Amino acid sequence: MGKANATMSSAAAATAPAAQAPAATPAPTAAHGHGHAAGEQQPPRIHIRAQDGYRWDELPVLVYKEDGGTHFKSITRQLLCPGQGLGCELRYFEIEPGGHSTLEVHQHIHSVIILRGRGQCLVGETVYDLALHDVIYIPTATWHQFRANQGEHLGFLCMVNHDRDRPTRPTEAVEARLRQNPAVDGFIRT
Amino acid sequence: MGKANATMSSAAAATAPAAQAPAATPAPTAAHGHGHAAGEQQPPRIHIRAQDGYRWDELPVLVYKEDGGTHFKSITRQLLCPGQGLGCELRYFEIEPGGHSTLEVHQHIHSVIILRGRGQCLVGETVYDLALHDVIYIPTATWHQFRANQGEHLGFLCMVNHDRDRPTRPTEAVEARLRQNPAVDGFIRT
Numbered sequence: 001m002g003k004a005n006a007t008m009s010s011a012a013a014a015t016a017p018a019a020q021a022p023a024a025t026p027a028p029t030a031a032h033g034h035g036h037a038a039g040e041q042q043p044p045r046i047h048i049r050a051q052d053g054y055r056w057d058e059l060p061v062l063v064y065k066e067d068g069g070t071h072f073k074s075i076t077r078q079l080l081c082p083g084q085g086l087g088c089e090l091r092y093f094e095i096e097p098g099g100h101s102t103l104e105v106h107q108h109i110h111s112v113i114i115l116r117g118r119g120q121c122l123v124g125e126t127v128y129d130l131a132l133h134d135v136i137y138i139p140t141a142t143w144h145q146f147r148a149n150q151g152e153h154l155g156f157l158c159m160v161n162h163d164r165d166r167p168t169r170p171t172e173a174v175e176a177r178l179r180q181n182p183a184v185d186g187f188i189r190t
Numbered sequence: 191m192g193k194a195n196a197t198m199s200s201a202a203a204a205t206a207p208a209a210q211a212p213a214a215t216p217a218p219t220a221a222h223g224h225g226h227a228a229g230e231q232q233p234p235r236i237h238i239r240a241q242d243g244y245r246w247d248e249l250p251v252l253v254y255k256e257d258g259g260t261h262f263k264s265i266t267r268q269l270l271c272p273g274q275g276l277g278c279e280l281r282y283f284e285i286e287p288g289g290h291s292t293l294e295v296h297q298h299i300h301s302v303i304i305l306r307g308r309g310q311c312l313v314g315e316t317v318y319d320l321a322l323h324d325v326i327y328i329p330t331a332t333w334h335q336f337r338a339n340q341g342e343h344l345g346f347l348c349m350v351n352h353d354r355d356r357p358t359r360p361t362e363a364v365e366a367r368l369r370q371n372p373a374v375d376g377f378i379r380t
Contacts, residue, residue, distance in 0.1 A: 044327045044329065045325075045327060046313050046314075046316070046318070046326065046327050046329075047313075047318045047324065047325070047326055047327075048324065048325040048326075049321070049324050050304075050321065050322060050323030050324050050325070054323070056323075056325065080301075080303065080325050081301035081303075081325065081327065081349060083301075084299070084327075085299045085329075085330060086278055086299050086301060086349060086350070086351055087277050087278065087351070088276055088277065088278035088349060090301055090303070090349055109274070109275045109276050111270075111271035111273075111276060111280055113270065113271075113280070113347070114240075115323070123236050123237075124236075126236070128236070128237045131239070131240065132240060133240030133244070133246075133305070134237065134238065134239050134240050135235075135237070135238040135240070135246065135270050135271065136236065136237055136238075137234045137235060137236050137237075137271065137274075139234070139236075139275075140275060157303070157347070159271060159276060159278060159280055159349060160276070161276055161277070
């Protein structure tokens with residue numbers, strides 16, 4: 001379904017039906033850094049219309065991590081709210097069926113809400129089943145990984161501080177320790 | 191649909207189907223203050239399961255504003271992420287068909303994403319049509335009001351700083367000035 005431009009004059013907005021201006025869905029791009037987007041310097045957009053398919057008007061679909069690697073699979077990122085003035089960003093991550101995020105740990109915190117589909121996530125040593133609108137809190141210094149392992153896409157909003165430490169992946173020794181828990185061993189993908 | 195308890199043992203979580211533990215939907219309550227919930231002192235919940243009907247397990251449905259008044263109508267609030275360690279909260283507001291939030295202004299910023307239904311909002315002097323997953327940014331010191339005026343519920347997530355100034359409503363003189371714009375005059379409810 002085509003949707004209107006995000007910015008309208010007040011008179012038009014109050015009275016006129018939305019003009020048709022379908023936006024193309026961009027392929028994932030490496031533009032915009034690790035949560036520190038070039039757009040951060042621009043005035044924030046007041047209204048970003050959602051398109052069908054969990055995309056937003058003129059909002060790029062970004063690679064999950066710029067440095068690539070095989071520790072994640074089939075996952076994209078969109079920066080919905082760059083965090084101007086709030087100190088927090090809101091990102092939308094989407095994992096295709098069979099995909100997963102990186103198993104990682106960091107000092108910063110995540111607050112997550114599921115926006116699409118279902119899947120599972122590891123938080124610490126517990127695996128949680130995730131369904132639409134479930135809320136997940138990832139505490140500081142806690143190993144975590146998301147997987148779209150229920151035959152569906154798994155899409156979620158993630159609230160995070162704009163200024164944050166970089167994630168760390170497990171060393172072989174740490175991974176061996178984590179895998180001593182059978183539930184963790186059966187879940188994680190590295 | 192009944193959903194399982196939020197906390198599961200790691201082994202059970204990895205292997206067992208979810209136990210049935212339907213939670214009652216509480217009526218709106220005045221518990222928890224203006225974004226400064228008593229729960230702020232408690233350890234955050236790792237997993238809060240969504241129930242049907244835009245409610246969450248053991249999460250109270252709160253009044254919109256504790257001081258009451260006739261400047262809002264048919265709107266509730268749920269505190270999904272109290273903001274521990276992030277400095278930001280994530281709240282879910284829901285307006286019944288025909289209802290509206292308060293027309294107000296404040297120094298703090300809102301980042302909003304629509305989670306249910308459709309409606310409209312005023313930001314500054316522009317009225318925006320809102321549909322599922324649209325993103326709205328309310329800049330500092332900007333008059334705004336949300337309305338469920340499309341015959342549907344309007345539900346949205348709102349990201350906001352935990353520490354923030356209190357909203358101000360328009361004086362008669364300010365309201366008269368705002369109403370000089372016909373689009374605003376036709377939209378606002380005070």
